[in-house]
Amino acid sequence: MQQTQLVNVKASLKGQGNDVYCVDNLSMTVSASQHWVLLGANGAGKSAIAAVIAGFATIEQGQYTNSFERVALVSPDRQKQLLAEELNKDQDDIIEGVSSFSRVSDLILAGRSPQQIDNQLLNQLLGTFDFESKLHKAFRDLSTGETRKLMLIQALIGQPELLVLDEPFDGLDVAAMTELNHQLAKLSETTTMVFVLNRLSEIPDCVDHYAFIKDGKVTHQLAQPSAEQRDDLLKLLHLTHTDLEIPEADSDHQAPPLIDPILVKLTNVSVSFGGKAIFEKLNWQINQGEHWQLTGKNGSGKTCLLNLITGDNPQCYNNDIKVFGYQRGSGESIWQIKQHIGYISNALHMDYRVGTSALNTIISGFYDSIGLYQKASDKQLAIAKNWLALLGLSDKQNSSFTQLSFGDQRLLLIARAMVKHPNLLILDEPCLGLDEANRQRVLLLIKKICSAKTSTVIYVNHHASDHIAGIAHYLEMENDIKKAP
Structure with missing residues (x-):
């Protein structure tokens, strides 16, 4: 045999x-x-x-x-x-x-x-x-x-x-x-x-x-x-955690106050590559406190759309896009935009290949950097340690990011995105690679963030079972039809 x-x-x-x-x-x-x-x-x-x-x-x-x-x-x-x-x-x-x-x-x-x-x-x-x-x-x-x-x-x-x-x-x-x-x-x-x-x-x-x-x-x-x-x-995998609390923000390194309750406004936005349209004449407005779920098939343009918001797609300057009170192309810097945003995606995960510690991976979220190149304050160290305890990773605070499992890396990057309590938290398939217990913990965290109303959430997800209570707005990207019921 x-x-x-x-x-x-x-x-x-x-x-x-x-x-x-x-x-x-x-x-x-x-x-x-x-x-x-x-x-x-x-x-x-x-x-x-x-x-x-x-x-x-x-x-x-x-x-x-x-x-x-x-x-x-x-x-x-x-x-x-x-x-x-x-x-x-x-x-x-x-x-x-x-x-x-x-x-x-x-x-x-x-x-x-x-x-x-x-x-x-x-x-x-x-x-x-x-x-x-x-x-x-x-x-x-x-x-x-x-x-x-x-x-x-x-x-x-x-x-x-x-x-x-x-x-x-x-x-x-x-x-x-x-x-x-x-x-x-x-x-x-x-x-x-x-x-x-x-x-x-x-x-x-x-x-x-x-x-x-x-x-x-x-x-x-x-x-x-x-x-x-x-x-x-x-049952060994079905752990429940009912006492989760979101660690506080660092008042010296948190997202700045908003100057406009409209966080994102896209007007008749179109994107194409190699002569092929990805999407056309898309209108989308995200107001403060409105949490959105973004869905669509592989290749439908979800990540492309998010990159227009973050400024990581150069076609953001060819379109009518307003983010956090700035009209794209009016002389704003990319860091003026990114200071408002927390972001987790599979692409970021693949790019985060530095050998920094688990603790410093979370702290890097205060500075929007891949790796940590500044001395952390005592308050930032304490906040990052609280995140590690929350995620069950305290025993790995000094472990190199690259030596951790895929799931542990993903948990750290989610904490990195959340640590500064951003005005806009973009979660591009945040549960990818997580086991059942950690998936439930992340979903509960997102639910708490939505209910706390300190961050507005864009949540990209393929799994209906991962729906978050508190998310009431939907944008569906499928074929060339964009729906926002």
């Missing part, structure tokens, strides 16, 4: 930069036709164990055997590596004075000869993920969700016998999640699968083996559990 077997395995694997993740004394067996889900808190070691199972680690001790011939791994770490490789390639091209970039089609087919490609399956997957029109795009022009779709297509056309999927649904819109679930249901008949999932609602019906991970070890394994056994295991 085909299987991956680990007996008292000690292994190490490289992350971004020089970071190394270690797994010790790991024992488990994944056999053909089994479908596993690895569960646990942020930082428990789920992603590292998944990579070990897939054979993407250096085995230093113990016994590791793998009789699966074709193995594929899709994970946030692999996505980061792919993005970093493309970034490095761009930098090399600039140095050499050339201009080249990887196209989507090149990356999908990379490492495979024409004889190894099942064209019927490829065309099916391109249709499933609505990717036919993106084959000739530059990879760097893809959105986060589109990048994840590319990796899934790349993995599936190899027809793996063992497929390891670490947070495969993160960043995908509802339609893409539905299509992926349908594809996984068909694959379950022929392919052994291992999932790393933080959202319990995303566990596929085919899963019949559960493993709970803590401190890099498998503490519980259940094979075809009864409903009662399954519920007992899942």
Whole structure:
């Protein structure tokens, strides 16, 4: 029988930069036709164990055997590596004075000869993920969700016998999640699968083996559990926190008073790239205290729209946009705008690659910097420590940001966005990569911020289950239709 077997395995694997993740004394067996889900808190070691199972680690001790011939791994770490490789390639091209970039089609087919490609399956997957029109795009022009779709297509056309999927649904819109679930249901008949999932609602019906991970070890394994056994295991992840309080602001480094109750006003705004319209004649007004939820498919222009507000899209100067009392293009500086804004997005997360401590990551939010380059005041240190305690990360205050798990990094960046109590808090899929307990904590925090009325919130989200009480305004971006019911 085909299987991956680990007996008292000690292994190490490289992350971004020089970071190394270690797994010790790991024992488990994944056999053909089994479908596993690895569960646990942020930082428990789920992603590292998944990579070990897939054979993407250096085995230093113990016994590791793998009789699966074709193995594929899709994970946030692999996505980061792919993005970093493309970034490095761009930098090399600039140095050499050339201009080249990887196209989507090149990356999908990379490492495979024409004889190894099942064209019927490829065309099916391109249709499933609505990717036919993106084959000739530059990879760097893809959105986060589109990048994840590319990796899934790349993995599936190899027809793996063992497929390891670490947070495969993160960043995908509802339609893409539905299509992926349908594809996984068909694959379950022929392919052994291992999932790393933080959202319990995303566990596929085919899963019949559960493993709970803590401190890099498998503490519980259940094979075809009864409903009662399954519920007992899942209770480990359903932590409730009812005593959360938002730490105070630093009066010396908080958002300045507003001079206009209209925070953002976009009038007949249009954006296009490469001759293609992203959206046209969009009107949107955000008043102080009005909390908004922004939705739409991958590639519909949500992040582009947010970048117009923050000033990170140069087309903000070609349009009629007023933010925090400033008419765009009237001589205002970008920092006059950003001092009013707290921001968390997947792009920011990918860009935040400095080795500063967890404590200083939060403090950097007072200065809107990536990394901390100023001496923090005693009050800022105290506030940042309160945020760490609130998020359950006090024991990691001196840990390097780059050495923390993806979920812990995301929690720190959310605190960084909130720490100065901004007039406008932009949360672009803030729950991406968070386990069930931390997701609930973040949702509760956002709810408290909305009810406190110190910050106006723009909340980008694909999951209906993550609706925030207090958000009563909606902007939907779908196809070329923008709705604000």
